[in-house]
Each structure stands twice: as C-alpha cells, then as structure tokens.
Amino acid sequence: MSVRSPGDWPILVISVIGSILLVEVARRVLNRVGRKWALARHLVEHCTWAAFSVAAVVAFNVAFQPGMFGDSASDRSVAGTVERILGLVTIIAVTWLIVQATYALTDVVLDRLVLVEGERNRRARRIMTQIALVRRIAAAGIIVIAVGAMLFSFPQVRALGAGLLASAGIAGAVVGIAAQPTIGNVLAGLQLAFSDALRLDDVVVVEDEWGRIEELTLTYVVIRLWDERRLVLPVSYFTQNPFENWTRHGSRVLAVVYLRVDWSVPVPKLRDGLYEFLQANPLWDQKDWTLQVTDVLPNGLVELRALMSAADAPSSWDLKCDVREFLVDFVRDNYPDSLPRFRVETPESRLGVPDNK
Template sequence: MLAFLPLDFLPEALRPWFVLAVAMVLAIVVALVIHRIGFLILRRITAPRPYLHAVVVGACTASQFVVALLALRVVLTGTPEDMPYTRGMSYFVTVLLILCVTWLANSSIKSLSDAAIRLNPYDVADNLLARRKLTQTRVLARSAHAIVLLLGLSFVLLTLPGARQLGASLLASAGVAGLVAGIAARPVLGNFIAGLQIAFSQPIRIDDVLIVNGEWGRVEEITGTFVVVRIWDERRMIVPLQWFIENPFENWTHRTASLLGTVFLWLDFSVPLEPVRKEFERLCKASPLWDTRVAAVQVTDTSDRAMQVRFLISAANSGNAFELRCLVREGLIAFIAAHHAEGLPRIRANVEGESTNPPPPRVVPV
C-alpha cells in the first residue's frame, strides 16, 4: 500500500502507520470530492421534484460523514491482519458509520416531513386536505424516527462482541418477540399503535375542532403518545392517543369546517313572527360571518306561557358560527324589546274570590 512513498526518513516501526494515515487522508479527500460532485448533480436533477430535492439538501451533511467513514472502512479492511490496533480502529469506525447512517436516515425523514408541511400550508380557509397530510406526516415521521433509532442502536450493539446478545434482543423486540414484551409495555405500545391508526384512519387531525369531555378546543399537536387540545380559554388538555380510539368524541371539522348554529328565544304568543323573521334575515345578510347557506325561523316548542322559536343559521367555521349566534341573539332581543316589548315571556294569573268593592267601615264602640 503506497509503496511509491520514500519512507527512509522514518523508523521501521512507524512506516506502516504513516502509510495508513496517508491512505486514510487520501481516501477521505477522494470520497468527499465524489460526494460533492454527486450532490451537485442530484440537486440539479431533483430541482423540479420538491420532496426529493428536500431530502437531497437536508441529508447533505450526514451523507458527507457516511462517505468519509466508508472510505476509512475500506482502507482499514486492506490493512495487514498482524498490524496492531487496527482491529479496534475498525470496530470504532464501524460503530461511527452505523451512527452516521442512522443520522442520515433521520435527516432524510425530517427533511421529507418538513417539505410536506411546507408545501401543504393549513392556515387557509379550505384546509381539510392540508390538515390530513399534516397529521399523517407528523405522526408517521415520529414513528419512523423511533424505529430508525431502535434499529441503529441494535446494529451498534450487534457490532460489539460483548453486547451482541443485547443487540439481538433489541431487534427481536421490534419483531414477533415484541408481542410478548408488549404485555408489560401495553400503554406505550397501545399509544404507538393508536398513533398509526390515527395517521391512517384520521379520526382527528391537526387544527380539528373537538368536544372532549365537554370541553371545546382545537387539536394543537399530535405527539407519539398524546394529543394536545387547545381549549377556547387558552388552557391545554393532554389526552392519550389511545383515548381517541376507545372513546366517543365530537369532531366538528371531520369532513368540512362549515357548521349550523342555533339561537333559541322564548316569546309570548302575541308576538307576530313575520316581522321577527324579516329582522332575522336582515341581521344575517348584514353580517359577513353568514355563509348564505341556511337562515330559517321555526317554532319548535310551546308551553302554557310561551312559545320557543329557533333561529337556524350557517357559518363557514365554528368560530364564525359562535360569533354569528351571539350577534343574532343580541339583535333579536333588541328588536323585540323595541317593537314588541310585551312579547317577552310573562306570567298571567287571575286571582278569584276577591271583591273590588271597598270593605265596610268598621264600627268601634265608645
């Protein structure tokens, strides 16, 4: 190896190490040059394809370490077997190579997920498809990161002779033997499997509006073990992933964000409904919160004292529906108070057995 080098100035014991060091440096330089050329070519080829381009750019640093360590591994493979310490160096380089390959895989996953999130913004009006892709990307990316880390650690342990049994056990836990170990780790595995179910079946997505245990909130984050629900008053509810698989809940934006809202008023029987209906329609048309789909007035119930009138309205999302309900309620109460003050519920009573004549004067003896 590198026999053309003049080594007469070195002691006999140092000459193999000098040759090895020069070979390793040259191998790293050649590997990095090839990597640079390949990176420039791939970056140009994948420019029209945003996902592949993001992976190529995001994995550049990690791939540099991988090719450099591969070059070192090739050089160490060609060293004489009787050369001391090279076996330990080979093990060390192999472990570093496995760790860098794990880093490369995680960098590729992260770049791919970031590109998917960037190319599908969900801060738009019609964001159902974007939220579906965002949820799948985040959940699957976290699961992939965990699997890659587990495999990387397992292969590192398999490389070391003293820890080979432990590495084999870790690999087995990722396969069929994991079902046995899963009895003890049921909550962890249950949440992991629930995360995969949520990613594919998608009962919830990022930014979905939910009713969980009577609380209204939006899905703020989906992690590998729990869901963060941002409640309307800025509190955060932490719910395990498995809960959404095993319990019923309301999802107001599962198919579409548009909703129907209702306003109920109890009115006296003497209130004419036609003027109230016209005022209701005027309030809806005057508000930009109304999406023009539904505006209806119906008497839905009666009692011995009043009638219940339901005002049905539609809005593009739950926030607009709530604001529109409040606006319509305030406007109708003001209209009825101004034009039909007697129309609010009253209690009628007839008192019998009392005479309207004044009582006779009382005679007091002197």
C-alpha cells in the same frame, strides 16, 4: 501496518474542515434555490446540522489511519477504540440525516395540503394525518435499525445473538404483556388515522370541551381548546369513548341561538330583521338560516331558535355571538314590551280589584 507520519493529523483536520465547507456551500446554494423550490428550503431547515455532522464524521473516517497513534500495543488499542467510536458516531449521524431528510420530503407534501380549501379540505386533512403518522413510524423503524446496527458492531453482542434468538419467544411474550397499553395505543392511533375517524384540524367536543385536533401521534392526541389550553388524551380514548366530530364529513357548521321572550313578540318582524342582518354579515355562508318558535316554556316564555350556517367552526362561534347580540338589541330597542317577564295572578287580580299600591 501503517506508519505514523507528522503530516497525517493536519491532513485529517484539513479533510474535516474542507468537508464542512463543502456542506456550507451546498447549504447556501440550496438556500437561494429554496425561494422557488420548496424541497430545497425544507432540506436546509431540517438537514443542515445533520449534514454537517455526516460530512465531518465521513471525512474523519476517510482520513483517519490507525497508525496515527503509534505502533505500540497501547497505541493500537487506543486506535481500535477510536475506530469503534467513529463507527457508532457514523451510524448516529447517518440515521439523523436520513430521518431529517424524510421529514423534509414529507413537509413538501404537507405544505401543499395545508393550502387546500373548500370541499377537498377534508380529504387533504385525512392525508395529512396519515402522512404524519407514517413518517413517525418510519422514523421509529430507522432508529431501531440503527440501534441494532450499533449493538451488533460489538463482538460480544454478536456472540450473544444465538442465545437471544433462542429466548426470543419467552422475551417476546414478557415484553408483549408489559407493553400491552403502549401497543394498544399504537394500534389505536393507526386505526384512527386510516379509518378516517379523526384528522388533524378536526373540530371535536371531548369531555365537554370544544377544540381542534392539533397533534395526533401514535400514543396521544393533543386538542387545542377554544381558550388556548391543551387537552392531551391517549389515542385509545377515542376508540373506547364517544366523542363529537363536527367536521367528520365537511367543515360547514350550523350555529344555533336560543332566545326566550314574551308571547307578544312579533316573530315575522324578528325573522325579517334576522335575515337582513345575516345578509350583511360576512360570517354567514349565504346558505342555511331560519328562525322558529321551538317551545313554550313552563315559566310562560316563548323559546325562539335562530339557525344559520357558517363555513367552519370558528366562524360559526363568532356568527352565533353576533346573532345573539343582534336579537337582544333588536327586541330591546323595537319591542320592549316583548322582553321576558313573569306574570303572577293574585286573588285580587282574579276578581278584577285594582292594585292601589
């Protein structure tokens, strides 16, 4: 049995403060090293407060003695309660630190993948999506294990273990039926990530809305729309409904502009002007382009389609707007007679009678 000493509490306080100071020194060192070492920078960003809490709790555990409260029955009861709380807090702090360290390690990889451009960008985004989902699964697993360890630190819970195991089959069936939508979403999330059907930063059209995949979790997908709104859909939506993925096999996108004009429009002149404009536009990737007469409309107008390629979806949208503006100005300024017009045939015009109005 330990005997209470007047110096026990100061030693405990000094131990806790000393451990916190050691972590602070380590943080400052890693902060300097982090200018050149990415892992050190991410460890500081994610693990600082978790490391402080672990250091304080561990130091408290090492320096704490049950006899510090006294030797009476009530004092021993209080000491036992404190020890149990310390055990729970230690599990929480260590779990927090492990999860944050996991995120710091994976962020190093994600940072490198974000910088990948060109043809390898699609593969990099697929790996980013998978890493993001796997680390969420790992974090959830670590937390579940920690909660189990906390529960089994109570003798009453351990005593109920046999009964819980005996009824695990029935409980599992009930929970499985109740959680069927959630489980379906989780499985759908894994299916999307590892089947390469959807990746972070993919350009998609969903529910007639155009946007990019901003976040992909095990239960929901966040799409950042073109006007900065966010469309949040369950993961199962993408396994049960059709959607457009413009960057499924690459980031290049074709921009299309339609122009309805009069029959008198000189298409070769318009085609030459478009090519000259595209050559001077930095949004064009210098690969594909064309201008074709695609239809004659029932209202008597001719439909022209301008097609040009861009490196990605945002560039495609801006290029499309630029080309449309150029074509409108080009026809208006150079060939005003080719602007859209509607012809009406009257009995007088059919007979060649001049209109005196």
